[in-house]
Each structure stands twice: as structure tokens, then as C-alpha cells.
Amino acid sequence: MKRCFISRAGALLLFIFSSLASFPLQAQEKVQLKEVKIEGNLRVEEDGIRLHVKSRAGELFDPPTVDQDVKSIYRMGFFDDVRAELSPDGVLTYAVKEKPYIREVKIVGNSELSREKIEAAFGVNPRTVLDRDKVSEGIEKVKKLYTDQGYVNAQIEYGTSLVENNQAVVNLTVDEGKRLLIQKIAFEGNKAFSDSELKGLMATKEKWFLSFITNRGVLDQDILTNDVAVLSAHYYDHGFVDHKIDEPVVLRRRDGIEMVIRVDEGEQYRVGKVELGGDLIDDADKLLKKVQLTTGQIFSGGRLRGDITNLSDMYSNKGFAFVQVDPRTKVNSQDKTVDVALVISQGPPVYFNRVMVAGNTKTRDKVIRRE
Structure with missing residues (x-):
């Protein structure tokens, strides 16, 4: 006699209607909620679940709102399954199935790496909710731990066994393989x-x-x-x-x-034209003398980076702290040269307002400022 919709992984999957086919759909959509209940929770507090529920007693049944409630409850990360059921008398029930709680993590097969190192890399600990995605991530971290030590063929397998009170034991089986350098x-x-x-x-x-x-x-x-x-x-x-x-x-x-x-390797290129553009604080020829890249020499990305740094420092010393030097290169494949243009944007000048001196007990501020 109930109508229910079931959601897993936060996705609305199914609408099931009761055998009351003659009951008008419009009437079902206008059912007033008499009560909103939470069932199936063992460790998760009901109040915590209700923080994620927007459906309220006294309001009309609204499928999109219930759908969002189911997704929101699932996103809490504590449940394997979340279901919503509506009874003919207006009782809306959210039935949850909690994920198992990890009682113990067992590790077997390790001899070259200690249990403590593996546990630290695995990152899945007892007294936490069993999250299979985190288990998979932890296994990859353990594999990397072995690879970083030269055990590139190490294999990690895991399984879970359920015990009483919806608790689980996580079993890691390690096949270290031979260390390869x-x-x-x-x-x-x-x-x-x-x-x-x-x-x-x-x-x-x-x-x-x-x-x-x-x-x-x-x-x-x-x-x-x-x-x-x-x-x-x-x-x-x-x-x-x-x-x-x-x-x-x-x-x-x-x-x-x-x-x-x-x-x-390709071909070795030399420097073609070297130009400066943008905001120039001096004559271009004078500024070019500060540039290490010169026409005819073997092109060097390191020298180019050095030129950018030198020009930036030069402008900063002139008060342009926000200067930007944009390197623009043009590769000429025919003559195997690289043309370089350094376009400078000096930005606004920066001025000192006040110089504050602190910590001086024997020397006056004005003496320090003068020096």
C-alpha cells in the first residue's frame, strides 16, 4: 500500500506505486505529511541526519524535495543505502543502511616494510566508517610506498569480513615481490x-x-x-x-x-634579433647593453630568464615594484634563429610614506633613518 522511491549513491532510481491504481496521482501529489521518520540508524545520531532533511510534517509531499533529502543524507558519507517511503496516511520514512564500522585492520605478508609504515600510508584506521573509495586510495599509497623502496612488483589485495553489530575487519594481503633497482x-x-x-x-x-x-x-x-x-x-x-x-x-x-x-635533439638555434619594447626608462640601446642575449650566439633559455630578472631588478630599483617583463620569442626554422622581444610594462611607481623604526633602545629614530 506504500509508494516508495529508492536512492543509492544519491541518484533517484525507482518509483514504485502500490496496487491502488485507482488512487489519483494528483491526490497522491497533494498528500500532507503527517510525520517524517528516520529508521535504520545505529551509530549516526538522528538529529545529525535531520539536519540534511528539508521535508517537514504539515507540509505537502514534494518528490523533488524528498529526492534532494535522499541525496543529501547519502552525501553524509555514512550510509550504503538510503530509501524514502511514503505511506497512504502521510508518514514519510527515510530508511538508512549504515556503512560498516571498522573494528580492525589486519596486514599479512609484509616482511621488508613494517606494519607501522604500511598503516601510516594506508590511512584507513579502526573505529572509522568503512569507505571503499578511501580503501582503494590507501592501497595505491601502499603500492607507491613499496615502489619507492624498489619493490616495483608489489601486489596488495584486500577483503572485508563482516562481524557482529555491523562491524568489519579489513584484511590487507601483501605480496612484496623482489626488490628491483x-x-x-x-x-x-x-x-x-x-x-x-x-x-x-x-x-x-x-x-x-x-x-x-x-x-x-x-x-x-x-x-x-x-x-x-x-x-x-x-x-x-x-x-x-x-x-x-x-x-x-x-x-x-x-x-x-x-x-x-x-x-x-633537433637543430641547434642561435639568437636572431633582440629588441626591447613597452615602457622604457632609458634609451633602448643603453638598456640592450644590460641584456646577455646577443645576436649570433647560441640561444639559451637560461640567459633569457636571467635577462628578465636583471631588467625587473633594474626597474624595481627605480621604484617600479610591479614591473612585468614579457618575453616574446619567434622561432625561424629556415635560418635556425630565435628572435627575442622583451616587452616591459613598468606599472605604477611605488613611494615610501613613513619609515617606522621599532626595537631601538639606545639609538634615536632619526639617527637610524639618516643612516
């Missing part, structure tokens, strides 16, 4: 720089005889990604403006890891 880092396509020179720029290193102490040779994807950026900056600073560095290929061998980094 980087045996070799090789480059392909590099001509301007040797393998040893490029490897010297990288934080990722090949293993050595003290790796068991220093962790040298461990593969860390975040560090490796930064290494690729460092290599790219090195090529750019030496005029290879259209170079490409592929994502490193990691080959897992029986006794270790081999890494291959493919480089397409």
Missing part, C-alpha cells in the same frame, strides 16, 4: 651530450654497492618525471629549442631495471 640508464639519439653528462643531471641514478643503505637506484616516478623536465631545460638552454624527449621506457628484467630515454 635500476641497473642501467641508457640514452638513444643524443649527439650533443654524452650519456654520462645527461645522467649527471638526473636525480634518478643507477644502483651501486651501497644501495642497500642509500636507496640509490630506486625508481621513483615523480623524481623521474622531474628528471625529464631537467633534461629538457638543459637542451633548451643550449639552443635546441625544438628538441623532444620521449617518456622513459622502463624494462623490468629478472635482476633489475633497465631504462631507455629516447632523445630527438
Whole structure:
């Protein structure tokens, strides 16, 4: 005899009508709510749930409002299922099914990493609500913890077992695998720089005889990604403006890891025209003497960054604290040159109003200001 709609994950899924097909839909829509009830909660306080309910006794039954109530209750994060049911006499009931409460986290199979380290990375603790999304995130963090120690083949599996009072035990099973370190880092396509020179720029290193102490040779994807950026900056600073560095290929061998980094150096470019524009506080030729980039030299991104800093400092010392130097480059592929234009926006000048002196007990303010 009830009409109910069921919602999971906050989405309205189903309307079920009673066998009273002759009961007019318009009349059902105009049912006045006699009571709004909460059922099924064990640990979550009813008052806390009601904070998320807008349907009120004495008001007319409103499906969109009830739908939002169901979604809002679900978004609290404490429930696996939320249902709303309306009885013919106007009693609206929100029936909730609480997520299990974690009684214990069990970890088996670990020998190289301590339980404390794994628990800290996992981040899912007893006496909290079982959130499967957080469990999945925690497992990925545990895998990264193992990878950062060289156990790149580590596998983590989990399961849950329900016990009394809607409580759960979370079981983590660890297969650490064998520790693999980087045996070799090789480059392909590099001509301007040797393998040893490029490897010297990288934080990722090949293993050595003290790796068991220093962790040298461990593969860390975040560090490796930064290494690729460092290599790219090195090529750019030496005029290879259209170079490409592929994502490193990691080959897992029986006794270790081999890494291959493919480089397409492209052509080396030189500096073409160098110009200044925008707000100039001095003659352009005089300002250009402060610029390191000169026509004909090998283009360098590092020198360009240095020129931006020098011009910014020069303007700041003249009172233009908000100066902006916009570097505009034009790559000429035919003659292998890069034209550079530094466009300056000086911004408003900044003036000192008052100079406040504090902490001086023996020297007068005016003496300090004079100095």
C-alpha cells in the first residue's frame, strides 16, 4: 500500500506505486505529511541526519524535495543505502543502511616494510566508517610506498569480513615481490651530450654497492618525471629549442631495471634579433647593453630568464615594484634563429610614506633613518 522511491549513491532510481491504481496521482501529489521518520540508524545520531532533511510534517509531499533529502543524507558519507517511503496516511520514512564500522585492520605478508609504515600510508584506521573509495586510495599509497623502496612488483589485495553489530575487519594481503633497482640508464639519439653528462643531471641514478643503505637506484616516478623536465631545460638552454624527449621506457628484467630515454635533439638555434619594447626608462640601446642575449650566439633559455630578472631588478630599483617583463620569442626554422622581444610594462611607481623604526633602545629614530 506504500509508494516508495529508492536512492543509492544519491541518484533517484525507482518509483514504485502500490496496487491502488485507482488512487489519483494528483491526490497522491497533494498528500500532507503527517510525520517524517528516520529508521535504520545505529551509530549516526538522528538529529545529525535531520539536519540534511528539508521535508517537514504539515507540509505537502514534494518528490523533488524528498529526492534532494535522499541525496543529501547519502552525501553524509555514512550510509550504503538510503530509501524514502511514503505511506497512504502521510508518514514519510527515510530508511538508512549504515556503512560498516571498522573494528580492525589486519596486514599479512609484509616482511621488508613494517606494519607501522604500511598503516601510516594506508590511512584507513579502526573505529572509522568503512569507505571503499578511501580503501582503494590507501592501497595505491601502499603500492607507491613499496615502489619507492624498489619493490616495483608489489601486489596488495584486500577483503572485508563482516562481524557482529555491523562491524568489519579489513584484511590487507601483501605480496612484496623482489626488490628491483635500476641497473642501467641508457640514452638513444643524443649527439650533443654524452650519456654520462645527461645522467649527471638526473636525480634518478643507477644502483651501486651501497644501495642497500642509500636507496640509490630506486625508481621513483615523480623524481623521474622531474628528471625529464631537467633534461629538457638543459637542451633548451643550449639552443635546441625544438628538441623532444620521449617518456622513459622502463624494462623490468629478472635482476633489475633497465631504462631507455629516447632523445630527438633537433637543430641547434642561435639568437636572431633582440629588441626591447613597452615602457622604457632609458634609451633602448643603453638598456640592450644590460641584456646577455646577443645576436649570433647560441640561444639559451637560461640567459633569457636571467635577462628578465636583471631588467625587473633594474626597474624595481627605480621604484617600479610591479614591473612585468614579457618575453616574446619567434622561432625561424629556415635560418635556425630565435628572435627575442622583451616587452616591459613598468606599472605604477611605488613611494615610501613613513619609515617606522621599532626595537631601538639606545639609538634615536632619526639617527637610524639618516643612516
